[in-house]
Amino acid sequence: MEEYSSVSPVVLVHRPPAMDFIDEPLSHSFTVLYTHTSPEPLLDFLSSNASSVRAVVSVGRLPITAEFISNLPSLEIVVCASVGFDHVDLDECRRRGVAVTNAGDSYGEDVADLAVGLLISVLRRIPALDRYIRSGQWTRLWDYPIGFKLDQKKVGIVGLGSIGSLVAKRLEPFGCIISYNSRSPKPDNVPYFYYPDILSLAADNDILILCCSLTDETHHIVDREVMETLGKNGIIINIGRGGLVDEKEMVKCLVEGVIWGVGLDVFDNEPEVPEELFGLENVVLSPHSAGMTAESLKNVTEVSVANLKAFFSDQPLIFTV
Amino acid sequence: MEEYSSVSPVVLVHRPPAMDFIDEPLSHSFTVLYTHTSPEPLLDFLSSNASSVRAVVSVGRLPITAEFISNLPSLEIVVCASVGFDHVDLDECRRRGVAVTNAGDSYGEDVADLAVGLLISVLRRIPALDRYIRSGQWTRLWDYPIGFKLDQKKVGIVGLGSIGSLVAKRLEPFGCIISYNSRSPKPDNVPYFYYPDILSLAADNDILILCCSLTDETHHIVDREVMETLGKNGIIINIGRGGLVDEKEMVKCLVEGVIWGVGLDVFDNEPEVPEELFGLENVVLSPHSAGMTAESLKNVTEVSVANLKAFFSDQPLIFTV
Numbered sequence: 001m002e003e004y005s006s007v008s009p010v011v012l013v014h015r016p017p018a019m020d021f022i023d024e025p026l027s028h029s030f031t032v033l034y035t036h037t038s039p040e041p042l043l044d045f046l047s048s049n050a051s052s053v054r055a056v057v058s059v060g061r062l063p064i065t066a067e068f069i070s071n072l073p074s075l076e077i078v079v080c081a082s083v084g085f086d087h088v089d090l091d092e093c094r095r096r097g098v099a100v101t102n103a104g105d106s107y108g109e110d111v112a113d114l115a116v117g118l119l120i121s122v123l124r125r126i127p128a129l130d131r132y133i134r135s136g137q138w139t140r141l142w143d144y145p146i147g148f149k150l151d152q153k154k155v156g157i158v159g160l161g162s163i164g165s166l167v168a169k170r171l172e173p174f175g176c177i178i179s180y181n182s183r184s185p186k187p188d189n190v191p192y193f194y195y196p197d198i199l200s201l202a203a204d205n206d207i208l209i210l211c212c213s214l215t216d217e218t219h220h221i222v223d224r225e226v227m228e229t230l231g232k233n234g235i236i237i238n239i240g241r242g243g244l245v246d247e248k249e250m251v252k253c254l255v256e257g258v259i260w261g262v263g264l265d266v267f268d269n270e271p272e273v274p275e276e277l278f279g280l281e282n283v284v285l286s287p288h289s290a291g292m293t294a295e296s297l298k299n300v301t302e303v304s305v306a307n308l309k310a311f312f313s314d315q316p317l318i319f320t321v
Numbered sequence: 322m323e324e325y326s327s328v329s330p331v332v333l334v335h336r337p338p339a340m341d342f343i344d345e346p347l348s349h350s351f352t353v354l355y356t357h358t359s360p361e362p363l364l365d366f367l368s369s370n371a372s373s374v375r376a377v378v379s380v381g382r383l384p385i386t387a388e389f390i391s392n393l394p395s396l397e398i399v400v401c402a403s404v405g406f407d408h409v410d411l412d413e414c415r416r417r418g419v420a421v422t423n424a425g426d427s428y429g430e431d432v433a434d435l436a437v438g439l440l441i442s443v444l445r446r447i448p449a450l451d452r453y454i455r456s457g458q459w460t461r462l463w464d465y466p467i468g469f470k471l472d473q474k475k476v477g478i479v480g481l482g483s484i485g486s487l488v489a490k491r492l493e494p495f496g497c498i499i500s501y502n503s504r505s506p507k508p509d510n511v512p513y514f515y516y517p518d519i520l521s522l523a524a525d526n527d528i529l530i531l532c533c534s535l536t537d538e539t540h541h542i543v544d545r546e547v548m549e550t551l552g553k554n555g556i557i558i559n560i561g562r563g564g565l566v567d568e569k570e571m572v573k574c575l576v577e578g579v580i581w582g583v584g585l586d587v588f589d590n591e592p593e594v595p596e597e598l599f600g601l602e603n604v605v606l607s608p609h610s611a612g613m614t615a616e617s618l619k620n621v622t623e624v625s626v627a628n629l630k631a632f633f634s635d636q637p638l639i640f641t642v
Contacts, residue, residue, distance in 0.1 A: 018464040060463050113471050113495060117441035124438050124614070126607065127448040133606040134599045138592045142381050143339040144608045149616040150434050173490045174434060271459045278455045285454040286447060287465045293445070295470040 009312050010052040012072070015059035021297045022059060022081055025305050030055075046071035055308055057081055058088065066092035077311050081304040083107045083291070085321050100321040101307045103300040105162065107291035112166035114290040115209055115239045118263030119155075119171075121284045122235055123148045128281050145281070151175035156205035158198060158221065159212025159240065160186055167209055168192060179205055182212070198222070202229040207237065214241035224249040227259050234259040239290045242268040251276045254283065265290045330633050331373040333393070336380035342618045343380060343402050346626050351376075367392035376629055378402055379409065387413035398632050402625040404428045404612065406642050421642040422628045424621040426483065428612035433487035435611040436530055436560045439584030440476075440492075442605045443556055444469045449602050466602070472496035477526035479519060479542065480533025480561065481507055488530055489513060500526055503533070519543070523550040528558065535562035545570040548580050555580040560611045563589040572597045575604065586611045 011030040013022065026032050033053065038045040050072045058064050059081045066089045069075060077099040078088055085102045093100050121127055124147035132144055153176050157164045160180040168178045179193035180186075181201040186194070195201040198221055202208060208230060212218050222236060222245040230236070236259065238245055247268040253259045254277070261282030267273050270288055277283050307318050332351040334343065347353050354374065359366040371393045379385050380402045387410045390396060398420040399409055406423045414421050442448055445468040453465055474497050478485045481501040489499045500514035501507075502522040507515070516522040519542055523529060529551060533539050543557060543566040551557070557580065559566055568589040574580045575598070582603030588594050591609055598604050628639050 016461070016463045018461060109472050109496065110470060113441060114445055114447075116495075117438070117445050117447050120434060120438035121442060121447050121451075124435055124607075124610075126435075126438050126442050126605065127451040129607045129610060130442075130448040130605050131452075133594055133608055136599075138594065138608045140337070140339060141592055141609070142337045144610055146613055146615050146618065147610065149431060149614045151430050151616075169494045173494065174437075175430065271462055273454055273459065278457075284447065284451050286445075286450045287454055287459045288462070289445075289450060289465060289468065292467055293470045294467050295472075297467065 009054045009308075011055045011057055011308065012049075012053045013057045013059065014062050014064065014068075015057075016062065019060045022057060022301050022304060025301050026057065026308075029305065029309060043067065043071060050074075055079060055311070057304060057308070061087045064088040069093065069096060069098065077101065077308070079304050079307050080321075081300050088321075090321065099311065099317065101304075101311075101317050102319050102321055103303045104319045106296050106299045106303070108162050108166055110293045110296050111163050111239050111290040112170055114265060114286065115163075115167045115211070115237055115263075116170045118237050118239070118265065118284055118286065119207065119209065119235070120150065122237070122261045122263045122282065123150060123153075125281070127284050152177060153207055154179065154205040155207045155209060156181065156195065156201040157192070158182075158201070158208055158210045158244075159218075160190070160192070161211065161213075163239070164209075164211035165190075167211060176207075198226055199229055202226045202234070205230070206233060207235045209237040210240040210244045212240055212244065214243045219243050220246045222246065222250070224253065224258075227253040230259055232257055232260060235261045235263070237263040239265045242266045242270065247274060254280055330375045330629075332376045332378055332629065333370075333374045334378045334380065335383050335385065335389075336378075337383065340381045343378060343622050343625060346622050347378065347629075350626065350630060364388065364392060371395075376400060376632070378625060378629070382408045385409040390414065390417060390419065398422065398629070400625050400628050401642075402621050409642075411642065420632065420638065422625075422632075422638050423640050423642055424624045425640045427617050427620045427624070429483050429487055431614050431617050432484050432560050432611040433491055435586060435607065436484075436488045436532070436558055436584075437491045439558050439560070439586065439605055439607065440528065440530065440556070441471065443558070443582045443584045443603065444471060444474075446602070448605050473498060474528055475500065475526040476528045476530060477502065477516070477522040478513070479503075479522070479529055479531045479565075480539075481511070481513070482532065482534075484560070485530070485532035486511075488532060497528075519547055520550055523547045523555070526551070527554060528556045530558040531561040531565045533561055533565065535564045540564050541567045543567065543571070545574065545579075548574040551580055553578055553581060556582045556584070558584040560586045563587045563591065568595060575601055 008031045012033045014035045017036050053072050054074050054076050056078045069092045075098050080102040083103055155176045155178050157180040160182045181195045181198050251274050263284040265286045266288055303318055310317055329352045333354045335356045338357050374393050375395050376398045378400045390413045396419050401423040476497045476499050478501040481503045502516045502519050572595050584605040586607045587609055624639055631638055
């Protein structure tokens with residue numbers, strides 16, 4: 001870009017090695033450094049390269065700690081190429097007067113889409129039947145495992161925030177009967193049944209979809225008691241965070257038939273997934289990819305680059321934290 | 322049942338060996354014979370057992386030919402434990418005065434659910450990512466294949482009948498933009514764009530969902546030209562019949578990248594599936610299971626048994642063909 005041709009600001013990209021989606025667009029307008037290509041340890045790298053760095057672009061939730069920030073004396077802005085920003089030490093940024101931006105809410109629809117996709121996949125056994133055909137087992141008609149209807153299934157949404165609401169809206173035309181649990185009931189124009197606690201939600205529903213954020217209050221909100229209450233036909237879909245479920249107990253409950261099936265996008269200790277799940281048919285697994293689509297990444301990239309350009313041209317930022 | 326205890330009518334069940342869902346409920350009220358357990362060839366079996374058979378229960382679309390019918394001199398009714406009845410020689414039944422019943426429309430919602438499930442599965446790569454995790458490939462975060470958004474995808478529905486309409490209704494809240502092709506435009510209150518032919522539908526859309534029935538007119542309605550027109554990001558979902566697509570050309574188009582992916586519930590020569598598909602990642606396969614759920618089978622069973630009981634008690638039939 002012309003405006004930076006003479007004094008192109010130095011931008012430090014802090015990202016996992018595989019996540020290179022923002023590199024090329026950044027290179028058009030900025031002098032780009034990377035933490036992951038350095039053979040030195042991170043803090044050594046920072047102390048030898050830090051003085052020129054005016055912006056950090058944070059990709060893939062790698063932590064931006066107070067120590068990281070304190071090693072960058074010229075830092076003016078942290079651009080999170082993500083919706084979340086809880087991996088950034090906001091207090092330290094505030095203290096130093098460093099601006100922080102995120103990528104808005106472009107992920108919400110994708111997460112809701114995958115939640116519904118996982119639910120249909122579990123109920124209708126889509127990955128299991130795909131495996132069945134690919135392994136050459138479909139040699140006779142009508143001897144495959146039978147799935148289940150969506151119509152009239154009672155779905156309890158845990159956390160009716162923006163994502164939970166998008167999930168509910170998508171499930172309505174399938175004929176699902178939707179209830180929810182959240183800190184307080186939503187306004188009267190929200191047409192779903194409110195349950196004040198997860199145990200009563202589990203008692204009255206066939207399916208739980210976990211859409212809430214992970215806090216001290218919601219840690220292990222789905223424990224063995226909730227699964228026993230949900231019952232042997234019960235299904236759990238988790239697109240929130242692994243810590244919402246007691247993962248060890250969930251594995252036991254699946255093996256023992258305490259619940260019927262699960263669709264999981266998130267796990268306790270990613271990328272570790274309990275290996276006991278790999279042999280189970282009523283389980284569908286995805287690699288924390290709910291918010292990840294090509295279109296969302298493109299959008300995140302555009303917003304991040306636009307934020308950086310705006311910042312260095314003294315224009316208003318698009319999203320500020 | 323009491324009403325039949327003295328003269329329980331003889332019912333002949335004609336079904337694939339694996340499809341036993343209706344056996345137990347029938348046995349409560351009728352004397353049941355089966356074609357599939359006979360060591361003799363079918364027509365030999367009929368000529369030695371036929372005289373007492375007053376009803377045939379047809380399961381799984383095994384053909385009920387004129388010859389089959391002509392071997393059953395006491396036949397009064399054919400009960401199709403299915404929605405379809407094109408496997409029954411209706412002319413012969415009419416000529417003989419044999420009643421024919423089917424199981425109503427209980428499958429439509431299930432088929433629409435699977436169509437949407439296949440589409441999300443292809444776009445968001447659900448079975449591929451499930452395989453990826455189960456095979457232990459998720460050892461680093463963020464190195465999995467990225468999927469695509471549903472929002473703003475242009476979806477062309479081929480055949481906006483009852484199933485096509487249910488698919489459209491389900492896709493609306495995902496933000497899909499819906500068009501359709503059918504013999505004639507629907508009334509003005511149908512909010513989707515009409516295309517008079519499949520080629521223009523393919524030209525203007527990202528995704529084709531085949532929901533029409535198979536006729537001489539729709540045989541190979543999706544040929545190479547349609548796939549080339551749909552283009553390299555194109556996706557085809559087929560929950561209609563295998564013959565709607567030129568299967569050989571489709572396999573070539575997938576391998577050559579002429580289209581991007583497919584979700585297939587139906588095939589040209591079931592249960593044969595072209596083996597070239599087994600190694601492709603952008604393909605999701607299901608074994609003609611779109612209309613099959615535990616709840617639908619239960620419903621079909623109830624309707625079929627109720628039809629038989631009604632017939633032998635001179636009550637009105639529930640569904641007549």
